[in-house]
Structures are given as structure tokens and as C-alpha cells.
Amino acid sequence: MLDTRKYKEQLDKLLSFNDEFHYVTESYICEIFEIDRSILFDDVIKYLESKNIEIVCDLTDEVEPSDEELLSVNSNEVLDELDLNTNEYVNINDLIRIYLNDIGKIPLLSYEQELKCANEIKRGTVAEKELVTNKSLTSEEKKELRKVSFIGLEARQLLIESNLRLVVSIAKRYLNRGLAFMDLIQEGNIGLIKAVYKYDPSRGFRFSTYGTWWIRQAISRAIADKGRMVRLPVHMSEAVSKLMKERTVLTQMLQKEPTNEELAAYLDMPLERVEFLLQASQDVISLDISIDDEEETLLSDVIPDITAVNPSTYLENLEYKNKIDKMLKTLTPREERIIRLRYGLEDNIIHTLEDIAKEFGITRERVRQLEVKAIRRLRHPSRLKIIK
Incomplete structure (x- = not known):
């Protein structure tokens, strides 16, 4: 729970920014709270969402792929990147290939088409509310409102389907975080649907810019909630993720695995904090998990008991x-x-x-x-x- 009294000054600035632009950018939140983008406090996001404040990626950020990159999403290339193993009963590669081929047939929308869809969605939403709340409508009026509502539903479906490749391109960045690739896509699709419901074209930017934040947020939260047996808080999960990325960079620079002291010096971070994050990054697995195809040998069978006396x-x-x-x-x-x-x-x-x-x-x-x-x-x- 965010301490609103402690952060009153920062929250007032965010509310003022929202009053002027009707949304808040992610980088502005980071600037106000003096935190890194990768360890954005989940409590801040929840507070802003409770106030119906929209959060978007910066318009100048190149975080979402271009139309050319989305059109080039190829099932074989994605599968090569994933390097998945096949299963005796269900071939995961085939499922992903079928899904990618299906969404690859859906054309991308131009900015003008996005505006048209968004306006139809908006009119459809208004029509739905009118049908529910206005009990004095005539048969003709109900028929016309149902038609507008149906057009809005079709526009919503079109806007969602035309951006499914955007979800795939973002989901690839979150591989090996504890969730299967198809689960990442599904969580990203949930974020995409939320973005479609909240998208307002009058703000002057394309849907991909707005939707990217919602997709990333949905995937990040899913990883934090479901990616580990013992859940880490969102800000801790992001801090661990950043640490592991920086350790990879330092490993390439030093041409060897860095020590905790070297990593702490490189990140300008206390050694105790580095050791704490490294410990938090360790996952928990069951001793009863099978380690062979026949499922006869358990992990506990091959781990020596260090407390046992010779x-x-x-x-x-x-x-x-x-x-x-x-x-x-x-x-x-x-x-x-x-x-x-x-x-x-x-x-x-x-x-x-x-x-x-x-x-x-x-x-x-x-x-x-x-x-x-x-x-x-x-x-x-x-x-x-x-x-x-």
C-alpha cells in the first residue's frame, strides 16, 4: 500500500500532469519518484489506476516495434529463438507455429484505420450504456443502438486481432522468466484487451505506443505472480531482473563471471544489497520432481545428505x-x-x-x-x- 502522506508532493505533481495531458508517462513517474524504470513501484501504478489515470510509454521511446518489424514476425524465426523441446503428446512447436501463422494473416491497421476503430468502439460503448439505462427507447431506436453496438464490438475485435503480433514481439523479451512462451502471449493478450478498452485516439498517438505499456505491465505482473513458487514483490522482481542483466553485461566486459564485489562496484550498490538480490533470484524446486523420462528417479534420490555421517x-x-x-x-x-x-x-x-x-x-x-x-x-x- 502506497503511503500517500509520505509521497503527497510527488503524487500532486502526477495529478497535475494528468489534469493537463489526461495521462501520465512512465518516465515522468520514474523522474518524480527518483526510481529506475526497471524497479517501478507497483504500488504507484495501482494508486494511479485507482484514480483512473492512464499510464503510457513515452512518445519518444522506441520501445514498441515498427510496422516493418511486426510484419516480419516469422514462425520459424520465433521458434529458433525459443529453442523449445517437443513433447511426446503435444508438440509445442506446432502449436506456436499454428498460432503465429494465424495471426500473421491478419493485416496491420494504419493510423487512420485505428482512429476509425477507436471511434466506432467509443460510439458502441455509448450505445450499450444507452440500451441498458434508457427504458423509454422505441423499437427503432433500440434497433439502431444495437447496430451501433455491434459495429463497436467488431471494431474492438479488429483492433485486438491486428495487434496480436505486437504481443508476440514483446513477449519474446520475457523468455526464461518462469512462464512458458504461450503463457506469456496469453498474459500479454489480456493487457492488449485492457488497452483496447481504454485507448483514446484524441491524445494524438498510435495504439501501439499506448498498448505497449499495458502489454508489458500485464506480462510483468504475471511473471511476478506466477513465475515462481515463492512470489517476489513486483519491485523486487524487477530489481532482480535488472541485476541479472547487468551481470551479463559485466561478464562480457570481464570475459569471466564477476564476483559479488565486482558486481557491487559496477552497479555502485552496497555488497549486502547485491548478495540479497542474488539470493532472492534463486528459485525453489520440489525434491520430488522427476529427473528422467520414465519418472522413476526423483531429484531427492541423487542429492547427497550433507548432514549424514560417513x-x-x-x-x-x-x-x-x-x-x-x-x-x-x-x-x-x-x-x-x-x-x-x-x-x-x-x-x-x-x-x-x-x-x-x-x-x-x-x-x-x-x-x-x-x-x-x-x-x-x-x-x-x-x-x-x-x-x-
Whole structure:
């Protein structure tokens, strides 16, 4: 939850910007809150959305692909980039190829066509509301409104379908983040649909510029919510993503895997923060997951138990313990007890002279004297040969 009192000044600036332009750009949010674009606070976005404030990519940003790039989306090229493995029952490659071929047949819209669709959608939405709220409409008026509403639905469908390739081009940038490629596309399509419902052509920019932000936002949130067994907060997920990208860049520069210290110096970030993010980047997998095609071998079957004691070491220690016990039995019961307590042979806890003195009801000095006497007796050759 965003602390509106703490960030009142920044939020007032965003609201003023929205009053003037009827939207807020992503870079302006980053500038106001002095945060990096890749670690944009999810709470800020949710607050702005609760105020019905539209958030768009900067009009000068080249984040969305051009029409030429979208037209060049090729199923074989995409599959080569994905390098997916086939499944015995369902060939994922074929599913993706069919989907890409289908959306590749849908032509892109020009700016004028986008404007026409947007206006028809707007009129259709108004007609739908009129049909629901106005109970005094005549049959002719209802018929005309239903016609306008149907045209709006068709325009909405056309605007969505003509931008499906935009979703694919953006989804490719989020591979290997925990979600399958088709899941990324589906999440991106949800963002696309939201963008179509909210698009206002009167702001003067193309739909791809506006829709890109919604698609990226939908995919990013899906990865944060569903990409890991243990969910990371959105801003933490983005921070980890940025760190991993910068580590890749530094690896190429150094021609070796950078140390945590080198990475912290390169990012001008505290070492503790780098180590924390690297730890957060580690995913969780089940020990019961199968690691072979027959699903007979589990991961837990091949991971050694580092806490388990080596059998030979255990036997050696047991034999040595028995020899020590035998040697201590040559002392008096009180001397044996003092040695066991002083050196942790009783409960693996080394007791102080004060503790032992209280147990026997004697002074600490007397305990020390008895300890020295017992050690001297243990060093006698007749006793040392027991443990040799």
C-alpha cells in the first residue's frame, strides 16, 4: 500500500500532469519518484489506476516495434529463438507455429484505420450504456443502438486481432522468466484487451505506443505472480531482473563471471544489497520432481545428505569414544565427572568452574585443583596406552 502522506508532493505533481495531458508517462513517474524504470513501484501504478489515470510509454521511446518489424514476425524465426523441446503428446512447436501463422494473416491497421476503430468502439460503448439505462427507447431506436453496438464490438475485435503480433514481439523479451512462451502471449493478450478498452485516439498517438505499456505491465505482473513458487514483490522482481542483466553485461566486459564485489562496484550498490538480490533470484524446486523420462528417479534420490555421517568416520569416532570412556573409568567418580563437564564430554557443553563448583558444593579453586590432578593421572603411560 502506497503511503500517500509520505509521497503527497510527488503524487500532486502526477495529478497535475494528468489534469493537463489526461495521462501520465512512465518516465515522468520514474523522474518524480527518483526510481529506475526497471524497479517501478507497483504500488504507484495501482494508486494511479485507482484514480483512473492512464499510464503510457513515452512518445519518444522506441520501445514498441515498427510496422516493418511486426510484419516480419516469422514462425520459424520465433521458434529458433525459443529453442523449445517437443513433447511426446503435444508438440509445442506446432502449436506456436499454428498460432503465429494465424495471426500473421491478419493485416496491420494504419493510423487512420485505428482512429476509425477507436471511434466506432467509443460510439458502441455509448450505445450499450444507452440500451441498458434508457427504458423509454422505441423499437427503432433500440434497433439502431444495437447496430451501433455491434459495429463497436467488431471494431474492438479488429483492433485486438491486428495487434496480436505486437504481443508476440514483446513477449519474446520475457523468455526464461518462469512462464512458458504461450503463457506469456496469453498474459500479454489480456493487457492488449485492457488497452483496447481504454485507448483514446484524441491524445494524438498510435495504439501501439499506448498498448505497449499495458502489454508489458500485464506480462510483468504475471511473471511476478506466477513465475515462481515463492512470489517476489513486483519491485523486487524487477530489481532482480535488472541485476541479472547487468551481470551479463559485466561478464562480457570481464570475459569471466564477476564476483559479488565486482558486481557491487559496477552497479555502485552496497555488497549486502547485491548478495540479497542474488539470493532472492534463486528459485525453489520440489525434491520430488522427476529427473528422467520414465519418472522413476526423483531429484531427492541423487542429492547427497550433507548432514549424514560417513559410516567409517562414525565407527572410528565410536571406537575412540569407548576408549576415552574406558580411560576415564580409571579415575575416581568425582574426577571423572569433573573432566566430563569441563571438556563437554557429557552433553557437548563446556561447563565453567563456577558451574561445576555449584554442583559439588566446593570452591572454584578446588575444582581447578581436582581437574589438574585428574589430567596428570590421565597422562600416566599406563592410561595413555588405552587410546593408542
